[in-house]
Each structure stands twice: as structure tokens, then as C-alpha cells.
Amino acid sequence: MSLFLRIIRRNRWAQEFWDLHDYDWLDKNDIPIEPLFDILAVDKNGNLQKEISVWYIHDDKSNLERIIAALAASRSNIDVFDYLLIEEGIITSFGFKLKKIKGETADKHANENWHYNINHLSGFKLVNLIKEILTYRKKIIDFNKFEDDNIDRKTAKEIKKLINKARCSNWINPSEIKVSKSQLD
Amino acid sequence: MSLFEAINEYSPNTRGGIPTFEKEIDKIDEKLFPYNKTSKDLGEDWEFNKQTTVTKKPAPFIITAQDSYLLVECKSAEFIPFQEEYQISSIVDFKKNIREQINEIFKNAKIENFEDGMDSEFSKKLVSLIKNYENNSIEILSDMIMNENVTVDIASEALRWIGRIKHEETHDARFDLLIKSLTHSSPFIRDGAIIGLDLMEDPKAVPYLIESIKNEKLTLIRKDMLQVLENLENL
Numbered sequence: 001m002s003l004f005l006r007i008i009r010r011n012r013w014a015q016e017f018w019d020l021h022d023y024d025w026l027d028k029n030d031i032p033i034e035p036l037f038d039i040l041a042v043d044k045n046g047n048l049q050k051e052i053s054v055w056y057i058h059d060d061k062s063n064l065e066r067i068i069a070a071l072a073a074s075r076s077n078i079d080v081f082d083y084l085l086i087e088e089g090i091i092t093s094f095g096f097k098l099k100k101i102k103g104e105t106a107d108k109h110a111n112e113n114w115h116y117n118i119n120h121l122s123g124f125k126l127v128n129l130i131k132e133i134l135t136y137r138k139k140i141i142d143f144n145k146f147e148d149d150n151i152d153r154k155t156a157k158e159i160k161k162l163i164n165k166a167r168c169s170n171w172i173n174p175s176e177i178k179v180s181k182s183q184l185d
Numbered sequence: 186m187s188l189f190e191a192i193n194e195y196s197p198n199t200r201g202g203i204p205t206f207e208k209e210i211d212k213i214d215e216k217l218f219p220y221n222k223t224s225k226d227l228g229e230d231w232e233f234n235k236q237t238t239v240t241k242k243p244a245p246f247i248i249t250a251q252d253s254y255l256l257v258e259c260k261s262a263e264f265i266p267f268q269e270e271y272q273i274s275s276i277v278d279f280k281k282n283i284r285e286q287i288n289e290i291f292k293n294a295k296i297e298n299f300e301d302g303m304d305s306e307f308s309k310k311l312v313s314l315i316k317n318y319e320n321n322s323i324e325i326l327s328d329m330i331m332n333e334n335v336t337v338d339i340a341s342e343a344l345r346w347i348g349r350i351k352h353e354e355t356h357d358a359r360f361d362l363l364i365k366s367l368t369h370s371s372p373f374i375r376d377g378a379i380i381g382l383d384l385m386e387d388p389k390a391v392p393y394l395i396e397s398i399k400n401e402k403l404t405l406i407r408k409d410m411l412q413v414l415e416n417l418e419n420l
Contacts, residue, residue, distance in 0.1 A: 011372075075302030076302060079384075
């Protein structure tokens with residue numbers, strides 16, 4: 001089953017962190033508001049985007065590092081990289097549409113082949129999508145198998161290595177790397 | 186405008202956290218200096234080491250602030266020339282001003298949506314503040330973060346930048362703040378501290394991380410600590 005990567009802030013999806021927000025009133029069928037911040041985005045002018053940008057990941061995750069490197073190289077600074085992997089089946093089962101569209105990273109191949117937008121968004125579908133992701137995540141946490149988690153973090157150190165790897169492998173155009181060279185040494 | 190604000194306005198340069206400037210001005214704001222007033226009348230903001238009376242008239246004044254002294258000179262022939270040296274007796278006021286600036290930066294950050302790896306208005310202002318006020322700013326940030334006087338998710342973001350900044354003069358103070366934050370009651374703060382330490386790449390953090398891992402209750406945070414520990418051990 002193919003996967004799709006979405007950049008998130010991991011702590012918005014972690015039960016341990018929600019517990020601090022006084023969610024004892026939350027209905028068991030409801031979800032905390034935090035994950036919505038990662039699914040809904042605003043553009044530079046503050047307008048709500050009605051599509052969700054995601055990246056296609058092969059089922060064996062063979063292009064995962066390459067995509068992370070491409071996205072991280074497009075940032076201003078080396079930093080942690082938090083991401084969510086969503087199964088394609090989950091996306092389509094809720095009635096969303098996936099549309100291939102050119103990405104905007106330093107990796108031309110990734111831009112042309114692996115970037116998609118999720119369309120046909122609605123409030124009801126989005127909440128159900130998040131619920132589904134969180135339910136899956138809870139199962140994983142219950143078994144304490146973080147290595148199989150669909151939400152993960154690469155440390156700054158790992159990101160630096162990945163960008164350098166992408167540079168050496170000619171995955172990314174060095175002139176399009178936005179992270180300063182001094183941060184990559 | 187307070188004396189401190191005037192100093193800042195006239196000179197953005199600081200030395201060791203103490204404002205240093207030399208500026209000729211045409212007019213002295215009476216709030217800045219004690220025209221026909223004594224230090225007693227000035228209230229708690231500024232206290233002078235001697236009683237002073239200055240004629241209240243515009244004149245070219247030269248003000249020089251260095252270390253803990255403020256030198257005010259009037260060289261005009263029109264008025265009685267004078268030269269007075271004032272002691273900036275209350276560094277607390279200086280820090281109060283830094284604290285107010287930090288509060289303002291944190292307040293404005295509430296409407297920002299931070300993105301990992303991206304500069305923000307918050308990060309730009311925070312970095313500038315730290316470079317200007319050096320260890321004084323870290324001391325105040327530390328007090329505010331450890332005493333939970335700031336929003337935790339913004340404090341967490343601040344800690345990332347505290348680790349990221351390349352600024353040798355404040356390295357030790359920033360390192361100490363990150364280490365202290367590893368044991369903060371809020372996991373948001375601990376998370377920011379771990380990221381900050383990873384970005385700082387100072388292997389001196391290793392024993393502190395080992396100790397924190399033993400006490401960390403949250404699996405997710407412990408996992409991050411182990412990862413950063415491994416990174417630092419392999420430097």
C-alpha cells in the first residue's frame with residue numbers, strides 16, 4: 001500500500017502533549033484541535049488553502065529519505081523534521097481526491113513525480129481522516145512500537161546528513177538549497 | 186521616554202549588555218535629566234550618585250554612557266557649561282527593560298504559526314535581542330522560562346533558537362539554560378531543550394542527557410533524548 005507524507009509538528013499528534021491542554025471534557029468520539037493546525041494551511045497572504053500538499057512514498061519507503069532531504073533543503077535552517085505517513089487507502093476511503101501536481105523543492109525528479117495535492121476537502125471528512133490516523137497511532141502506542149509508527153521525527157543531525165547525501169547523489173540541485181552552506185558543514 | 190529607552194534609541198550598540206553610546210543632542214527631555222530636580226524627584230527608575238541641578242534650557246549636550254556611568258556634558262557658551270557623571274545604580278532597571286522587550290516578543294509570537302526550519306518574526310527578534318544584550322537576556326529568559334511566565338509552546342520555540350544561534354559570547358549561558366530546561370515540568374519545554382541541544386552540538390551535554398533519560402517519564406521525549414545523546418556521542 002502506497003503512503004503519502006505530510007509535514008507536521010509531531011507534538012500536535014501526541015497524546016502525552018494533549019494531556020496538558022485540559023482535554024478531560026473531550027468526548028471520546030471527538031478529537032483535540034491541535035492536529036487540525038497541521039492539516040489546514042494558510043498561504044503567504046493568510047488565505048486558507050483548500051488543498052493539502054502531500055508527497056508520494058513507495059510502499060517500501062525507498063524514496064522516503066530523498067523526499068525528506070528535498071523538503072528539508074528547501075527550508076532556511078537545519079531543524080528537526082516531523083512527518084506523518086498516511087496510507088493511500090485511508091485518503092481515498094474518505095472521498096478525498098489525489099491530484100498530481102508539480103512540487104517546489106530543490107529535487108527536480110521528486111517535484112515532477114511524487115508531489116500531490118489532496119482535494120475535495122470538507123470539515124467532516126478532515127475530522128474523520130484525523131480520527132482514523134489517531135486511532136491507528138493509538139494502537140501503535142499501546143504496543144509501544146514506535147519504530148512502526150506512522151508519525152516520526154528526524155533529528156537535525158540526521159537532516160544534515162540526508163541533505164549532504166542528497167547533494168552527493170545529485171538528487172538535489174546545490175544552487176537551490178536554501179539552507180546555508182555553513183550549516184551543512 | 187525613559188533614560189534607558191533614550192539610550193537605546195540613540196545607540197543600538199551595546200557592550201557586554203550595557204548600553205554604550207556617545208551622542209550630541211540639541212535638547213534634553215526633562216524626563217531624562219533632573220532639571221531643577223534632585224535624584225529624589227526622579228522616582229525609582231534612575232538614581233544619581235549626587236544631587237544635581239541643571240538649567241532647563243535647550244542646549245547641545247553630549248551624553249556618553251559607559252559601563253555603569255552616564256556622562257552628561259554641556260559645552261555651550263550660552264549656558265553654564267557643566268559636566269556631570271551619573272551612576273547607573275540600578276542594573277535591575279536595565280534588566281526590567283530587557284524583560285519588557287522579551288514579553289513583547291513573546292506576546293507578538295502568539296499570532297505566529299511556526300514552521301520547523303523557517304525563520305519567523307519571533308526568531309529574528311529573539312536572536313537580535315540575545316546578540317544585543319548577551320548574557321543579561323539569557324538570564325532573564327531563563328528566569329521567565331523556568332518560572333513558567335511564558336507560553337510553553339513559544340518557550341519551546343525559543344529554546345530551539347537558543348541552541349541554534351552561533352554566538353560564542355553567550356554559549357555557556359545558553360548551554361546552561363538548555364540543560365536546566367531538560368528537567369522542566371512541561372514536555373513542550375523539554376522537547377525544545379532537546380532540539381536546542383542537538384542544534385548546539387556541544388558534547389558537554391552528554392552526562393546531563395544520561396541523567397535526564399533516567400528520569401524522563403514520557404516515552405516520546407525519552408526516545409528523542411536517546412537519539413540526541415547518540416548524536417552528541419558520535420561528534
